[in-house]
Amino acid sequence: MKFHILTLNRRAPRLGVLKDVEDRPNVQIETPVALLHTQGGHIPHVTHEVFKLVSNEPQILQISLVSMHCFQETMEYYHGGISEFIGSKDSLTCLTLHDPSNITKQGHHVKDKIPIWTKHGKVLYNSEMYMNIVEHFKPDMYYLLSDGDTNKTSPQKRISKAVENTISFSKQCLERHKKSQLLKNKFVMAPIAGGYCVKARDKCIEALLKEGDVFSGFLIDGLHNNGPEVEFLPFAEVKGVVNYVVKKLPDEKLISVQGCWNPLNVIKLVQLGIDVFDTSYCRILTERSSALTFNIEENEDEENYEINLRDSKFSEDFNPIFDVCKCLACTKYSKAYIHHLLTVQELLAPVLIMIHNIHHYLRFFKKIRECIGNNTLERLEEQISNQYKKHHDKILNKNEDEYRNGFSSGNESEELL
Amino acid sequence: MPNIIKPLVFNVIAECKTSKARASKMILPHGPVDTPVFMPVGTQGTLKGMLPEKLNEMGLQIMLANTYHLGTKPGPEILKKAGGLHKFMNWDRNLLTDSGGFQMVSLLKLAEINEQGVKFQSLNKEKGEVMLTPEHSIEIQNAIGADIIMQLDDVIKTTSPDKSRIEESVYRTTRWLDRCIEAHSNPDTQNIFPIVQGTLYEDLRIISAHDLTKRNLNGFAIGGLSGGESKDDFWKIVHLCTDLLPKNKPRYLMGVGFATDLVVCSALGVDMFDCVFPTRTARFGCALTMTGQLNLKKTKYAKDFKPIDKDCWCSTCKNYTRAYLSGIVTDLPIASTLLTEHNVAFQMRLMQKIRDSICEGKFPEFVQAFMLGVHPDKCYPTWIIDSLMAVNITLL
Numbered sequence: 001m002k003f004h005i006l007t008l009n010r011r012a013p014r015l016g017v018l019k020d021v022e023d024r025p026n027v028q029i030e031t032p033v034a035l036l037h038t039q040g041g042h043i044p045h046v047t048h049e050v051f052k053l054v055s056n057e058p059q060i061l062q063i064s065l066v067s068m069h070c071f072q073e074t075m076e077y078y079h080g081g082i083s084e085f086i087g088s089k090d091s092l093t094c095l096t097l098h099d100p101s102n103i104t105k106q107g108h109h110v111k112d113k114i115p116i117w118t119k120h121g122k123v124l125y126n127s128e129m130y131m132n133i134v135e136h137f138k139p140d141m142y143y144l145l146s147d148g149d150t151n152k153t154s155p156q157k158r159i160s161k162a163v164e165n166t167i168s169f170s171k172q173c174l175e176r177h178k179k180s181q182l183l184k185n186k187f188v189m190a191p192i193a194g195g196y197c198v199k200a201r202d203k204c205i206e207a208l209l210k211e212g213d214v215f216s217g218f219l220i221d222g223l224h225n226n227g228p229e230v231e232f233l234p235f236a237e238v239k240g241v242v243n244y245v246v247k248k249l250p251d252e253k254l255i256s257v258q259g260c261w262n263p264l265n266v267i268k269l270v271q272l273g274i275d276v277f278d279t280s281y282c283r284i285l286t287e288r289s290s291a292l293t294f295n296i297e298e299n300e301d302e303e304n305y306e307i308n309l310r311d312s313k314f315s316e317d318f319n320p321i322f323d324v325c326k327c328l329a330c331t332k333y334s335k336a337y338i339h340h341l342l343t344v345q346e347l348l349a350p351v352l353i354m355i356h357n358i359h360h361y362l363r364f365f366k367k368i369r370e371c372i373g374n375n376t377l378e379r380l381e382e383q384i385s386n387q388y389k390k391h392h393d394k395i396l397n398k399n400e401d402e403y404r405n406g407f408s409s410g411n412e413s414e415e416l417l
Numbered sequence: 418m419p420n421i422i423k424p425l426v427f428n429v430i431a432e433c434k435t436s437k438a439r440a441s442k443m444i445l446p447h448g449p450v451d452t453p454v455f456m457p458v459g460t461q462g463t464l465k466g467m468l469p470e471k472l473n474e475m476g477l478q479i480m481l482a483n484t485y486h487l488g489t490k491p492g493p494e495i496l497k498k499a500g501g502l503h504k505f506m507n508w509d510r511n512l513l514t515d516s517g518g519f520q521m522v523s524l525l526k527l528a529e530i531n532e533q534g535v536k537f538q539s540l541n542k543e544k545g546e547v548m549l550t551p552e553h554s555i556e557i558q559n560a561i562g563a564d565i566i567m568q569l570d571d572v573i574k575t576t577s578p579d580k581s582r583i584e585e586s587v588y589r590t591t592r593w594l595d596r597c598i599e600a601h602s603n604p605d606t607q608n609i610f611p612i613v614q615g616t617l618y619e620d621l622r623i624i625s626a627h628d629l630t631k632r633n634l635n636g637f638a639i640g641g642l643s644g645g646e647s648k649d650d651f652w653k654i655v656h657l658c659t660d661l662l663p664k665n666k667p668r669y670l671m672g673v674g675f676a677t678d679l680v681v682c683s684a685l686g687v688d689m690f691d692c693v694f695p696t697r698t699a700r701f702g703c704a705l706t707m708t709g710q711l712n713l714k715k716t717k718y719a720k721d722f723k724p725i726d727k728d729c730w731c732s733t734c735k736n737y738t739r740a741y742l743s744g745i746v747t748d749l750p751i752a753s754t755l756l757t758e759h760n761v762a763f764q765m766r767l768m769q770k771i772r773d774s775i776c777e778g779k780f781p782e783f784v785q786a787f788m789l790g791v792h793p794d795k796c797y798p799t800w801i802i803d804s805l806m807a808v809n810i811t812l813l
């Protein structure tokens with residue numbers, strides 16, 4: 001797989017394409033792109049068969065090691081790659097360490113190892129174990145092992161340690177990569193650690209660029225500890241460091257960030273030159289029973305940025321989530337039905353909400369690419385900014401916790417069967 | 418009367434020459450149903466996370482929903498405004514609803530039955546006493562709009578020793594049927610099925626079937642079984658009831674859905690079945706196969722790269738290995754949807770085999786092969802030997 005820049009503007013904002021995929025000459029993926037966030041190999045609540053009803057375009061699944069650790073041994077015996085194993089052999093895959101939709105516990109570091117927090121507790125990975133997984137999974141793209149355990153408040157000592165670890169993990173992983181026949185054509189991305197310290201970032205970049213030829217892209221890691229909090233990260237906080245790192249990196253390489261970024265921050269990050277995001281934002285919305293309804297096209301005039309379908313005002317609302325949306329959930333199901341499914345805690349509720357959210361978010365990325373192409377990204381930013389700010393002000397007035405957990409429905413149903 | 422189309426047409430296509438099994442085509446307002454049929458249960462107007470689009474693609478022709486649950490939430494008013502459950506849940510094939518009575522008696526310990534109806538304490542915050550009458554049950558079922566609706570019956574525990582109470586329930590069920598028919602406001606689009614009662618007393622079953630068949634309705638149900646009675650008692654009553662009910666109308670045995678029971682009761686002449694088992698067991702990681710069940714929670718599947726069943730056409734078997742399913746079964750809600758899909762497909766496949774073998778004149782051979790598959794040691798339970806013997810099928 002190779003990354004090509006399509007726009008004259010090679011830095012930011014830019015359009016690109018991932019193509020020349022091994023065994024799949026016809027697949028092309030345009031950037032900026034959102035990888036499909038998965039857990040245990042599936043978009044939360046949406047089976048691969050159902051996703052085919054949402055989109056037929058080629059996609060890259062973001063496979064987090066933390067959610068696949070249970071298959072570590074199984075994969076040693078399996079002959080195919082990870083995309084086939086999880087039941088989606090036509091998808092491309094990108095292996096990463098943590099699940100961006102869940103908070104990654106801080107600390108618990110052990111020399112030469114990185115802790116991941118699986119459902120069954122802490123597991124320590126070193127470079128060798130990690131590369132074993134990479135060889136067994138055979139993803140189309142992967143990130144080298146990194147220490148991304150930093151955020152805005154991290155002390156200098158932690159930042160230095162994160163950089164030190166990341167440099168040494170990367171070197172070890174790279175050695176294995178170079179020796180591996182299986183991984184020869186895989187798209188390797190190097191993690192840049194260093195929290196919010198420019199000097200630390202410099203050190204990491206400098207060390208990794210020595211091996212610059214092997215890398216096809218970079219991950220700006222260590223901006224946050226994942227989870228729903230990322231939605232509310234003020235852009236002003238991350239702007240400086242992201243901008244600094246992007247400018248230091250060679251412009252022909254793919255640049256990615258991870259996390260539940262809200263759409264406004266996605267646009268701002270695109271404007272700084274970020275190419276790759278993920279759909280973990282859709283998961284945190286779906287978990288609080290919210291559907292995205294921000295306007296993407298100029299002729300769309302939905303009032304709310306998002307709606308919470310638990311709200312009893314939808315109990316007799318037979319309209320779709322978003323009038324003009326062409327997704328399966330909007331063309332066939334009403335808000336009243338989804339509200340009913342939520343009140344009786346049925347599995348289909350998050351399925352339908354997720355179908356819409358993913359569809360909406362992918363449509364938003366398509367619009368971003370269109371706007372870069374015709375130089376109207378600022379107008380899109382302004383439009384979404386107005387709606388998002390109104391929404392943000394509204395929730396600031398409310399108890400934020402209540403908002404994040406979804407509305408309490410007041411008539412919780414007893415499980416009868 | 419202008420253009421009234423009967424809401425149920427039942428044509429027997431083939432009859433087994435040995436047993437009482439028959440294959441039929443039933444035409445309902447929302448399309449055809451090939452019988453013998455198994456109907457999965459979508460209690461709240463949805464089936465374990467499965468999209469109706471998917472069920473449609475699989476060829477499912479009818480599913481069941483529960484009146485008690487839907488009457489509570491979202492309630493008849495919203496269902497009426499939605500234009501009925503078919504529209505509300507985006508399912509344009511057939512639906513059947515129960516009366517709600519069974520659920521009340523089994524779920525609510527405080528339920529009390531008198532001539533008027535079933536009295537129970539409401540689950541709502543107010544905790545007031547509510548009465549489900551035959552009229553009320555039909556009113557809710559009319560709002561739901563299922564193609565087949567069930568009369569409210571006087572449900573007694575199958576194992577109850579009190580014969581006079583059972584006798585009362587038989588007569589009361591008939592009286593309630595008349596009240597249901599009287600209250601039914603959509604006879605042109607919804608079929609009401611009476612329910613034969615009488616627990617394990619043959620004389621009471623005869624009275625019940627006799628009285629109910631006098632009402633000229635389009636199909637009949639056999640109730641009050643599958644409630645803890647012995648299998649020896651169970652099959653004899655089914656055998657009796659199918660003899661008592663008219664040959665030219667569908668017979669629905671309520672609450673039965675284990676593979677072996679479906680095969681035996683099809684041989685006894687039953688046309689329709691329902692049960693929560695296949696979909697409920699999926700939630701616990703259990704996958705059904707022709708020779709028994711797989712519990713995918715077991716670690717022995719961690720390196721098993723076969724599908725659940727290589728002969729199954731469902732997309733779970735087409736795309737996933739036992740190893741993968743086993744790894745996600747306790748962690749991802751999606752796993753129960755994938756297993757539900759397989760289990761529903763399994764039930765459909767079994768019923769298809771039953772229908773095909775009847776049509777090809779090979780039903781007894783199918784039954785023999787099926788039973789041998791489940792009991793390769795030929796240690797068949799006596800109730801299976803006896804029940805099949807009663808319809809002239811001997812096992813290998």
Ligand SMILES: [Zn+2]
Binds near residue numbers: 321327329356357
């Ligand atoms: Zn939609």
Ligand SMILES: [Zn+2]
Binds near residue numbers: 735
């Ligand atoms: Zn299957």
